Amino acid sequence: MGKDEKTVMGILYIAATPIGNLEDITLRCLRVLGEVDLIAAEDTRHTRKLLTHFEISTPLISYYREKEVQRSKQLVERLLAGESIALVSDAGTPGISDPGAILVAQARIAGISIVPLPGASALTTALSAAGIMNPHFLFLGFAPSKKSHRRSLLTSLKSSPWPLVFYESPRRIQSLLSDILEILGDRQGFWARELTKTFEELKSCKVSTLLDLAASKKNRGEFVLIIEPDKLICAEGENLSELLLWYRDNTNMTLKDVSRKLAGDLGLSRSKVYQEALTIFKGKK
DSSP: OOOOTTOOSOEEEEEOBOSSOGGGSOHHHHHHHHHSSEEEESSHHHHHHHHHHTTOOOOEEEOOGGGHHHHHHHHHHHHHTTOOEEEEOSSBOTTSSSSOHHHHHHHHHTTOEEEEEOOOOHHHHHHHHHTOOOSOOEEEEEOOSSHHHHHHHHHHTTTOOSOEEEEEOTTTHHHHHHHHHHHHOSOEEEEEESTTSTTOEEEEEEHHHHHHHHHHSOOOSOEEEEEOOOOOOOOOOSSHHHHHHHHHHHOOOOHHHHHHHHHHHHTOOHHHHHHHHHHHHTTOO
């Protein structure tokens, strides 16, 4: 596609496809899918339905996570030989919690031209409907499936000042919400389920309510889950001792968390802050 006598290598196109509603595909993406030599698909059966709907007959090759490394090498060889390839995932933009990053990295090392085709993304679609006022967010993709790893991740995020954005499956949504409620508290949450599809559902409420909803019905379709940060704490105090006293008496933060925060805020040694905090927090239950 787009090759002339001077072009030796092919082009790798990163093609975003609909996350549900087929009308969300771009005209540019349709043109490229019809003109490339090959389409590398996360699931060829799924992508074949899309191509059939739009009467596109370009050959398909599978590109799924378990074979990503091996398949990437094969695809880079074909790109170097002059074939142009479009990479697609089952839904949305490849490489965002879907296979794709390995191929893109290897193609770039090989000097192959990479052209992203912007389009549907569950991440940005959910954020646009959430009404989150914070201009920043932390995207975490799918939380670890192993409980201990998931809880460790959430614990590390307790003091994050940004909204946390997760992808989650219907099978694990209850476990994730339960851990969030226990570790992060009953914060304001938002979920987007079945985005752009017939039974699209957008819910904005406390995490405890989302957990009740998840437990009360059979959930279908993947979720985008957004958890807002704790309310900002305006500590009062003119020196380290006064600030430590304020945190001790007005928050539920641990001595370790307070020491870490104040050391960063004040530009002090964490060990120095911790030693003073030991004295001030002494006796607190």
